[in-house]
Amino acid sequence: MESNSSPRLPHLHYVLIQTDSKRTTLAQQSGLFTPNHITRENGFRIHHIESSQRRIHHFIAQRALRKRGKRANSHTFEIHRLPDEKCSAFHKLGWDSNNFVYRVQLVPIEGTPAKFINELPPQQPGTTALPSSTNEVVARVSNVEAILNEDVRVENEVAAMCLVRDALGSLDTMLVPDVFAWGRPTSETPGWIIQEFKAGVQLDKAFGNMDPETQQKIQKQIARVFKLIQDCLLPASIVGYGGLAFAKSGEIITGPTPIPCGGPFKTLEDMYAQMMRYQLDDSKTSPILNGWDDEMQKRLDRFLAEGIVPLVRDNSVARQTFVHGDLDTYNMLVDPISSKLTAILDFDLSHIASPAEEYFYSLTNLGSMLAGPFDDNPDEILLRKCLLEGYDKVDNTFGGDEGGKINWIAARITDHEFIQAGVLRPSEIKGCGELANLKWFLEYLSPPYFHMPRWVEGHKQEFIDKKKQAIRSTIEKYLDHWRF
16 A cells, blocks of 8 residues: 555546547546646656536446436647647557556647657657658546555656566567556646557457467467576666666666565565555555454564565575566457467566566466465465476366366466476476465455445445454464464
């Protein structure tokens, strides 16, 4: 959760109301927005203009606002390249809980003097000039209600895209979108990115309808991409662990993590120790937890003081590794005709850690996410055993029902293709299982849904109390396992 001292912007939900050749008007469902604020970067302008209040009768806003009998502000939200192009259409793209993502169509503005083309401001780090033939881009506007570090998340994402763009340079198709401009958040506007539009369909929506041969063809491509990401050569300017940022010189350096906990960190164990401190502090801000009880807190404090650093040191590979943080089929696009990947997207959670961490955050739909040892789903426990020991050493008479949580066929093929591509797998990474234990333990210390008013309001107190007790019991299992 964000610090109470940091400025907090309202949660913006936009609904398309009107589109013409000059502007796209969006209704704001909730909150207020500072009018007439303009930011310029790389010749782009994001411009929010407040118009008169009026009753909205359209789409979701119609139902939400009519039910409450309220009025909403209507805003113009223009994104265009200065001085010669302007937004002509605006379409929301898919679902992203951390950002508002739009496909923006551009048209030339008639009568723009050619001389102004050479008067664009200098390029920002991590960007490329917009090709003159471009007629559409993607606008990503940060959702400030996401539990991310708003001050650094956009810069971190742009820097991460630079690294992976270079890492995937040997592929026939460039899968990482170019970035044309980006803006850090201000007291009046959230952070944003203007990036290249990539054609294709979302892989998670198409994968289930593909025949096995096509699925394996795509999994082979994913394995190659993952191998290249694992082997990403980090510049000497990236020292230690944490998030990513740009130095004044434009070099990519280590910075604070996008998931709030500080940084950069000299060692991996320093990063994990700070993650635990942050989670413990965060637990005190939850109305459900209000911090852990004295008995539990003493055990946690002792583990933090004596256990976590040697645990990480003894169960990790001292190798800086780029971690995408959300590498999965819902963040990949594929050409439905050729069955070739066309894009790798969403670098919101990218950071520098070790070879193990990608398996804690990513690859769920591909059957390669490593769960904790106390997961209440038997399929997850079996998958964990397969990933840590190898499928050839585990009884492969899988008991999961068809349509269950694990797609065992996809999981086996993914593992096979990872082997063929030379991907470093959990069974080959020192201490991967123990480090996964620590990751999930830290999650339990301050579950994000305990901070969400909507989740709390949607459940009866009896259910919440049982949930809290179950989480406490799981934390005890971890501490018992580590003898603390």
